[in-house]
Amino acid sequence: MYRDILSLVGGTPIVELKKLRRDGMARVLVKLEYMNPTGSHKDRIAIYMVREAERQGKLKPGGVIVEASSGNTALSVAWVASRLGYKAILVVEEEASPVKIGLIKALGAEVVEVSGGYRKALETAREIAYREGGVFLNQYDNEANVKAHYETTAREIYMQTGGYLDAFVMGIGTCGTISGVAMYLKEKLSNVKIVGVVPRGAAILDGPGSVGERIEGLSHNGIPGIYERYRRFIDRVESVGFEDALKYMRYAIRFEGIMGGLSTGANLCIALKIAEELREGIIVTLAPDSAMRYSHLLS
Ligand SMILES: Cc1ncc(COP(=O)(O)O)c(C=O)c1O
Structure with a gap:
């Protein structure tokens, strides 16, 4: 019994992919952030x-x-x-x-x-x-955004995996999640790889002013202040097109029962690519929000 609904934020579960991962690939774990009270991280x-x-x-x-x-x-x-x-x-x-x-x-x-x-x-x-x-509040520049993920999301991931993980993959919107998680994990694990995900054509890869394909939560035509301050914690940035994000969102629903949204699709597309490269070990990614928000894309 909870007296205050605010105390239900965080403490989200992690689930392992079963069907989308093939033999000879690293294991992929997905943290279900859509299980937060309003449905996102x-x-x-x-x-x-x-x-x-x-x-x-x-x-x-x-x-x-x-x-x-x-x-x-x-x-x-x-x-x-x-x-x-x-x-x-x-x-x-x-x-x-x-x-x-x-x-x-x-x-x-x-x-x-x-x-x-x-x-x-x-x-x-x-x-x-x-x-x-x-x-x-200005989430794009607010240090409390990074701190929230450093103190909660990252610690949960570290505890839930027992500290055994090789890579963390996450879409970059404000850059708060990946920065907070990366900073914490890099303090604890010397070899962990941090991989950012942006829409194809996003300003972070293609230069300021470039407008990438629209993946809700990840698209923006500028470079967030947090990215400028924390980019040194990100080892690599990969891009995903809208069609692939949608394809992997559908795959997650159909083959894993993971009801993640469009950015979950983008995260999974790259997490599986890294899983293929690494061949063994553990990769963690997030399902930031739910497919219910994008049901108009599924019909
Ligand atoms: C659905 C979704 N996925 C991913 C992100 C990216 O997270 P962050 O802003 O922490 O980089 C956002 C941010 O708005 C989002 O709404």
Whole structure:
């Protein structure tokens, strides 16, 4: 019995792939982040960023929280704000899935939809925070984003694998997850390989301004501040096209019963490639959110 639903964040299970991995490949373990209360790994950072703003005295009781997000962070922030009695204003890219937007509104938060990618969303969020006297969390640059994954996701992975893992594969959106997990694992394991995943044509590989294929949660046309600060922890970055992400999302559902979303498909596509290269050992990746958010892509 839990008295407070906020305490249900984290502690997600890890499951091993059975069918998609063939003999002669490393084992692949998937951490099911869609089992967090709002359905994604972003619940972890929403709590950390809000608590940090409180600690720094920027957020007072009943205050206003503003965030820019492709959807998952917006939903997590709306949820945390509703639990803690803050007003939330979320700037969401127009293409974000309608399910996410509906849920954010159901939580009592305000949604501002913008077109023009994540830069435009950031600019708009900054303006709103200034006008409303609110706190702009800015997940793309907020150290609490990295800290959340360093202190929770990474420790859980280390404990759940007993410290036996050879590689960690993760899509780069804000770069918070891969940075926090990489920093922790590299402190503990001298040989662990950290592999980032971006959409084909993303700015991180093809240069600032390049707009990659759209994989919700990973697409952006700029380079996040966190990536600039933590890129030294990432050994390699691989790209995935939209069609492959969708194909592997379908494979995960059909052959493994893993109901992960589009970025789960992207992560699995690269995790299996690395599993083939390594031939033995253990690779961990994440199912950041759920296929339920992308059911429009499955029909
Ligand atoms: C579905 C999904 N997958 C992956 C990511 C990437 O995670 P991070 O922002 O920690 O790099 C995000 C981030 O928004 C996401 O929403």
